[in-house]
Amino acid sequence: MHTTEEVTIGYDILAANRKLAQNNRKTLDKSEVTAFNIMGAIGSGKTLLVEKTIAALGNRWRIGAIAGDVVASLDASRFEKLGIPVIGLNTGKECHLDAHLVEHGFQKLPLDALDILFIENVGNLICPADYELGEHKRxxxxxxxxxxxxxxxxxxxxxxxxxxxxNKIDIAKAVNADADKMVRDARIINPRIDVLKMSLKTGEGFDEWVDFVKKSISLVMENQD
Structure with missing residues (x-):
């Protein structure tokens, strides 16, 4: 009985979050903003990826960011230095952003003056998976x-x-890692997934990422017509 109650509560939380995420998507679509939920562990390169993308696309598109973290606002500060609208969201004890927090972030951002929104999730590969935020691309x-x-x-x-x-394929040999295996594993888990091998240090693979962002924006705009 106790186990059943826990499962039901968990389901209700996710269902409520999903509904809020749907509302967030409507808000984004109304403002014609394409949102990317950037997830990954601490140190994987999330912040640097967003920084470099802002530098590459900032002259063409109006970009904003939400930076999620358990405490502090270090990542948000890095984005602010690039001259874009940014909101830092602290999750406290939670290891992920949720749709409710992101909704509050929307209220503090000039969405109507943006084309792209990067949402950098909390550094974790487990917690963020269940929580939709309203993003167009994960x-x-x-x-x-x-x-x-x-x-x-x-x-x-x-x-x-x-x-x-x-990321960091330039050091794969040094850490005895097989990047191709990681690609294969991803495609076994999700045959529809797009995969890029990249080194943010050398720039390898970054142009392909920029192309993905551009194509995603085009698809979102087409679907809104």
């Missing part, structure tokens, strides 16, 4: 330094993702 970035079995150890987050980025 992106998971992993690093070869996390071990080449990291993908098969966390199937849920990859099963819900639109894109996986295998």
């Amino acid at each position: 992106v998971v970035i992993v690093s070869v330094s996390e071990g080449d079995d990291i993908v098969e150890k966390h199937p849920l987050i990859f099963s819900t993702a639109d894109l996986i980025i295998v």
